[in-house]
Every structure is written in C-alpha cells, then in structure tokens.
Amino acid sequence: MILIVDDTPENLISLKRVLERHNFEVDTASSGEEALKKVLKNEYVLIILDVQMPGMDGFEVAEAISGYSKAKETAIIFLSAVNKELKFITRGYSSGGLDYITKPVDMDILLLKVKTFYRIYEQSRKLIEIQKALLDEIEYRKQAERKKDEFISIASHELKTPLTSVKGYMQLLGRSVEKGDIPTVKKHLEKAQIQLEKLHELIADLLDISKIESGKLKFNKKTFIIDELLDSVIDIIRQSNPEFNIIIKxxxxxxVYADEMRVEQVIINFLTNAIKYSPGTDEIHINVDLIDNKIYVGVRDFGIGIAADQQKSVFDKFYRVEETSIHFQGLGIGLFITAEIIKRHGGEIGVKSTLGEGSEFYFILPLNSDTDAD
Known part of the structure; x- marks a missing residue:
C-alpha cells in the first residue's frame, strides 16, 4: 500500500486518483502527525511525502518514521514545491528518502518511479524469501545429518546388544551341554531365541527403511476381517506380555481391503509401544469404529503420554521423545514406517495424548481403497 502525505487536499485527491487508476492501493494523510499515527497502525510499501507542511515538515516525519521498527523497510519519495536547493535535497536523502521530486510533478515520471520501485521491491522480497528458504533448507540438512549420525550410533548399540547377549548364551549353552544339564540348556535356548527375535525385528525395520527410501515398499492387498487380524495380533503380544489385558472395543x-501383513505390522507396533511406554500398568484398549466408509483403529494405553509440542514429530524418521530416550530403547523408526504404510494405503495416522495419562495411536483406512503410492 502507498501512503500519500500532503496538507493540500487537491494534491491528495489528484495523486490518489492517478495511482489508483494504475491499480495501486492508496491511503492518504493530510499532516505529518496523522501520517505517523497511520504508519504505526498500517504497513506501507511506499510513502510519498510532501516536504513543506505546517506543524511537522516532511523531513521531521521521515526522521520519526526511520525510528519505527515496523517501517524500517518502507521507502520514502519526497515532493517539494519550495525547497529545491541542493541542501534541502541532500537533507531529504539523509532523512531516509529514496528519491526527491520537485513540483510541479510530472505524473508520468512519478508513475515510472513508483512502478520501478515496486518492481525492485517485489524482486527484493523474492530474494529475501529465497534466501530464507535456502537457510531453512541448510538448517534442515544439518538437522537431518545430526539425526542420521545419532541413528547410526543408536542402531549400532541396539544391534550390538542382542548379538552380545546371544554370544553369551551360546557360551553358557556349551558349558551346560557338557554338563548334561538339559533344563538349563532349554532356559538358555529360550533366552537366546528372545534376543534373536529382537535382532530380527531390528533388521526388518532397517530393511523397511531401505525399501521406503528406494520406493520399493510393495503391498499385497486382499479382503480380510479386522477382528480376525486383531485376535491373531493379541495372541502374539500375549505370548511375551501375558500380564497385559488387551480389550477390543x-x-x-x-x-477391509488392504495388505493384511502390513496392517498387522502397524498394530503390533502400536501395541508394543503401548506396553513399552506404560510401566506399572496392565491394560490396553483397542478401539474399532466405522466412520464414513472408513475404519478407525486406535490403540489406547494408560502410560506416560506425550507432551503436546512433541506429538507432531513422533512419526518423523529417527525421532525419539527426549524425555523417554534415556529410559526406553529403540531406533526411532518404527512409527515412521507405520506412517508410511498407512499413507501409502491412502489412509491417515495420528496420536491423541495427554502427558501423564496415556496415548491413543490410531489409523484410519478406506474400506475399499486401491491407493498405492509406489
């Protein structure tokens, strides 16, 4: 918007009409004091400012405006019918003026200057936006690199832990076999099997990340009944967590028409997380609903919950909630994988949580979607 400041009404009206005829948005002020009040309330790209005015003259107005942080990018063109000497023109530029035009004003020249300024202003604004976008992108590369380094460190640790455990159990097995202690052999075998399962899950997650990155995560869709899948998943979870009561509501x-194995993977991830982040509790709810020809499946726990400012990031790759990363193991890629699975089915994924009261991770899928983003 352009602000015209002149104490002569005829000048305001004529200049306003000319600029509006050329599609400029124009505001007016008839004194320096009024102009300052308007600059405080509104944002102007350009101020066309008369020098000779009663009360505050144009130079004083410009100097006052230069002190406003809101108007630091606002350009000023001075107009003067009286002060045409070099010292006044010099003062105009030193007061922050972009240009100094003497009256009578040649409207064609003024219009050319205004149009040129606007073009420069738009180009400058675009350059600033590009610069900001580049800086944001550089910062995002830096953050991604830090997350990647952190992930590699965590992955190395997480993979090393079960491998070390398996190695230890194998050594114990050897000694127990030599002694003929069959009960101890069985016990060590069971514990080694648990560690191998953990290792298998970690490797499977890493392979899924690789498939997602390369666009090779494929789906084999078919029609199945969600209840049967949930019953099967609950049986799997209860084998390793018999103390938890999992209730379907x-x-x-x-x-549902979807990849049954991948949907099972999502639900297992939700349930294992619900158990992991709910120490001291023993109940989990699975909520199933039909909404507008879409299925809603939510896994509700009563654990530690997630802070509101962190909920938007839990599905990001390599993200781990800071308050819990010290206490709970994991690569920080499980929820990212589940999000990709649901999104590539044409569905939605999300979380509802209250810190200290628990969380409900959920997904919504079309019943008959043929969507496949691969």
Whole structure:
C-alpha cells in the first residue's frame, strides 16, 4: 500500500486518483502527525511525502518514521514545491528518502518511479524469501545429518546388544551341554531365541527403511476381517506380555481391503509401544469404529503420554521423545514406517495424548481403497 502525505487536499485527491487508476492501493494523510499515527497502525510499501507542511515538515516525519521498527523497510519519495536547493535535497536523502521530486510533478515520471520501485521491491522480497528458504533448507540438512549420525550410533548399540547377549548364551549353552544339564540348556535356548527375535525385528525395520527410501515398499492387498487380524495380533503380544489385558472395543465384523501383513505390522507396533511406554500398568484398549466408509483403529494405553509440542514429530524418521530416550530403547523408526504404510494405503495416522495419562495411536483406512503410492 502507498501512503500519500500532503496538507493540500487537491494534491491528495489528484495523486490518489492517478495511482489508483494504475491499480495501486492508496491511503492518504493530510499532516505529518496523522501520517505517523497511520504508519504505526498500517504497513506501507511506499510513502510519498510532501516536504513543506505546517506543524511537522516532511523531513521531521521521515526522521520519526526511520525510528519505527515496523517501517524500517518502507521507502520514502519526497515532493517539494519550495525547497529545491541542493541542501534541502541532500537533507531529504539523509532523512531516509529514496528519491526527491520537485513540483510541479510530472505524473508520468512519478508513475515510472513508483512502478520501478515496486518492481525492485517485489524482486527484493523474492530474494529475501529465497534466501530464507535456502537457510531453512541448510538448517534442515544439518538437522537431518545430526539425526542420521545419532541413528547410526543408536542402531549400532541396539544391534550390538542382542548379538552380545546371544554370544553369551551360546557360551553358557556349551558349558551346560557338557554338563548334561538339559533344563538349563532349554532356559538358555529360550533366552537366546528372545534376543534373536529382537535382532530380527531390528533388521526388518532397517530393511523397511531401505525399501521406503528406494520406493520399493510393495503391498499385497486382499479382503480380510479386522477382528480376525486383531485376535491373531493379541495372541502374539500375549505370548511375551501375558500380564497385559488387551480389550477390543467397538464394531465387529468389518471387512477391509488392504495388505493384511502390513496392517498387522502397524498394530503390533502400536501395541508394543503401548506396553513399552506404560510401566506399572496392565491394560490396553483397542478401539474399532466405522466412520464414513472408513475404519478407525486406535490403540489406547494408560502410560506416560506425550507432551503436546512433541506429538507432531513422533512419526518423523529417527525421532525419539527426549524425555523417554534415556529410559526406553529403540531406533526411532518404527512409527515412521507405520506412517508410511498407512499413507501409502491412502489412509491417515495420528496420536491423541495427554502427558501423564496415556496415548491413543490410531489409523484410519478406506474400506475399499486401491491407493498405492509406489
């Protein structure tokens, strides 16, 4: 917007009409004091400022405006019918003026100057936006690199832990076999099997990340009943966590057309996280609902919960909630993988959580979606 400041009404009206005829948005002020009040309230790209005015003259107005942080990018063109000497022109530029035009004003020249300024202003604004975008992108590369380095460190540790455990159990097995202690052999075998399963899950997650990055995560879709899948998943989870009571709530018998194995992977991830982040509790709810020909599946725990400012990041690659990363193991890629699986089914994924009261991780899938982003 352009602000014209002149104490002569005829000048305001004529200049305003000319500029508006050329599609400029124009505001006016009839004194320096009024101009300052308007500059405080509004943002102006350009101020066309008369020098000779009663009260505050144009130079004083410009000097006052230069002290406003809101108007530091606002350009000023001085207009003067009386002060045409070099010393006044010099003062105009030193007061922050972009240009100094003497009256009578040649409207064609003034219009050319205004149009040129606007073009420069737009180009400058675009350059600033590009610069900001580049700086943001550089900072995002830096953050991604830090996350990647952190992930490599965590992955190395997480992979080394079960391998070290398996190695230890194998050594114990050897000694127990030599002694003929079959009960101890069985016990060590069971513990080694648990560690191998952990290792298998870690490697599977790493392979899924690789497939997602290369666009090779494929889906084999078919129609299945969600209840049957949930029953199967609960049986799997109860084998390693018999103390948890997992309750299914909501509608029964809903058929879904999707990759059953991948949906199972998502639900298992939700349930294992619910158990991991709910120390001291023993109940989890699975909520199933049918909404607008879409299925809603939510896994509700009563654990530590997630702070509101961190909820938007939990599905990011390599993200781990800071308060919990010290206490709970994990690569920080499980939820990222589940999010990719659901998104590539044409669905939605999210979390509802209150810190200290628990979380509900959920997904929403179309019942008959043929969407596949691969």
């Amino acid at each position: 909501g509608q029964k018998g809903i058929e």
